[in-house]
Amino acid sequence: MDNGAIDILGTGSAVNPVTLSINGSIPETLGSLPYSVSNLPPGIYNLVASDQNGCVTTSALFIGALDEPEVLFDPDQISLVRGDEVTLTPIFNFSPTQFIWTPATALSCTGCATHLAGTDKTTTYILTATDAAGCEASGEITILVKGNYRIYLTTAFSPNDDGINDWFYIQSADPNVIIEDLRIYDRWGDALFLVPLAQPMKPPSVGTENSVIDPWTQVFTYIQFLSDIPTGHNDCIAVI
Numbered sequence: 001m002d003n004g005a006i007d008i009l010g011t012g013s014a015v016n017p018v019t020l021s022i023n024g025s026i027p028e029t030l031g032s033l034p035y036s037v038s039n040l041p042p043g044i045y046n047l048v049a050s051d052q053n054g055c056v057t058t059s060a061l062f063i064g065a066l067d068e069p070e071v072l073f074d075p076d077q078i079s080l081v082r083g084d085e086v087t088l089t090p091i092f093n094f095s096p097t098q099f100i101w102t103p104a105t106a107l108s109c110t111g112c113a114t115h116l117a118g119t120d121k122t123t124t125y126i127l128t129a130t131d132a133a134g135c136e137a138s139g140e141i142t143i144l145v146k147g148n149y150r151i152y153l154t155t156a157f158s159p160n161d162d163g164i165n166d167w168f169y170i171q172s173a174d175p176n177v178i179i180e181d182l183r184i185y186d187r188w189g190d191a192l193f194l195v196p197l198a199q200p201m202k203p204p205s206v207g208t209e210n211s212v213i214d215p216w217t218q219v220f221t222y223i224q225f226l227s228d229i230p231t232g233h234n235d236c237i238a239v240i
Contacts, residue, residue, distance in 0.1 A: 004040035004063035006047070009033060014051035021048040069094040071129050071139030079144045085118040088125065090139060096129035121145050 008030060011018045019027035022037065023046050030049075042065035049057045072091040080086050090113060104110040106119035117125065124142040152171040159166050170182070184193035 002039050002041045004042060005036055005038040006040065006045060006061060006063075008035040011049070011051070014049070014055060014057075015053050016051065018049055018051045022046070067093055069096075069129075069131070069135045069137035071096075071127055071137045073139055073141040076140065077142045077144060079146060080117075080119075082120050082145050082147055083118075085116045086143065087114065088117050088127075088141060089114050090127055090129070090141075092129060092137075094129075094131050094135060094137070096131045096137075098130040100128045102126045102128070117143060119143055119145060 006022070008020065010033060011030065018030045020030055020035070021027040027048075027050065040063055042063050045061045045063065047059045047061065049059075070091075070093045073088070074091060078086055092113075096113070099111055099113050101107055101110050101115075102125070103123065106117055106123070107125075108116040113127075113129070117123075122143065122145045124140055126138055126140045128136060128138045130136045154165075154168055157165050157168045159168075168184075182194070183191060185191055
């Protein structure tokens with residue numbers, strides 16, 4: 001990286017004009033100070049300065065190579081169940097003091113190096129870090145958000161209107177899950193209950209009760225298909 005520099009701040013007792021040659025180059029008059037030569041690659045630089053009286057001063061300078069600043073994440077891809085949080089911890093090879101996260105959503109602290117992220121959709125975060133000298137680097141991490149597959153269904157209920165366990169309904173830990181198709185059949189294959197497409201999860205007060213299913217003891221089969229669920233579920237439920 002060619003970002004080295006030589007700065008001449010003063011010439012001591014030298015009589016102006018003073019000329020400077022670097023590594024055998026044609027001498028240049030320093031003029032007003034400070035005098036700077038920039039965009040130099042790493043290496044050894046031999047300086048020869050001469051004043052009006054012919055006095056000569058030599059010096060050798062070494063410009064070392066610095067590592068490119070980096071921001072890394074290991075791993076750079078994380079799977080997250082919707083509703084959970086994960087700590088994002090970047091790795092630096094320099095000492096940044098300023099941090100900018102993009103996008104600045106679903107983060108516990110947008111100006112911090114490390115924080116919690118709880119996004120509800122797959123997101124790629126880019127962290128741009130800057131140190132006190134203005135050196136800057138960026139790194140990115142992708143959070144792959146998966147649906148929360150924790151689905152809860154009752155295996156028995158008693159729709160006798162006694163106020164206890166009268167309802168059959170579906171619960172999910174993920175509020176974004178919707179019912180795409182729910183069908184309840186009796187043992188002879190007759191459809192007793194159908195849910196239209198794309199119905200959100202509902203509370204018990206709008207579930208299925210004895211107005212739909214005969215309260216006599218029977219065994220029914222329900223078939224459900226839920227969004228964010230890889231496959232449909234088939235199971236049996238007893239009505240007591």
